[in-house]
């Protein structure tokens with residue numbers, strides 16, 4: 001169940017993040033601020049469900065089999081979450097953020113490849 005919640009949280013977060021980005025970009029600050037907050041709530045949900053999943057790995061003694069992948073997946077996931085907030089913050093306040101976008105793309109790619117490709121708790125029943 002937490003895998004589904006986790007996947008739903010980041011899928012929705014990407015949509016709301018994109019909306020907030022577009023709205024800031026076109027200087028629609030009020031609706032942008034709304035979607036910025038929605039994104040923050042979703043980012044927190046990603047982190048909470050992710051940490052619950054990590055906790056399960058530890059309590060189920062699965063670190064021996066998947067330890068390195070899980071550590072990299074967790075770091076890339078957390079990194080991606082932080083980048084999304086930093087990008088929106090820079091869009092709101094001004095400043096360069098291209099480097100954050102590059103980091104976000106790389107970290108999301110790592111999280112997706114390890115999450116779907118390597119780690120065993122499948123999304124499909």
Ligand code: HEM
Nearest residue numbers: 050051053054077078080111112115116119120121122123
């Ligand atoms: C935008 C950020 C993130 C993306 C794109 C992402 C992506 C994914 C994907 C694709 C899966 C596999 C779902 C499946 O098996 O069907 C997954 C599972 C998981 N994620 Fe994330 N994740 C993100 C953030 C995080 C964070 C912040 C944490 C930890 C704090 C985390 C921890 C986990 C764990 C422990 C699993 C279970 C692995 C398994 O399938 O066995 N993720 N995530």
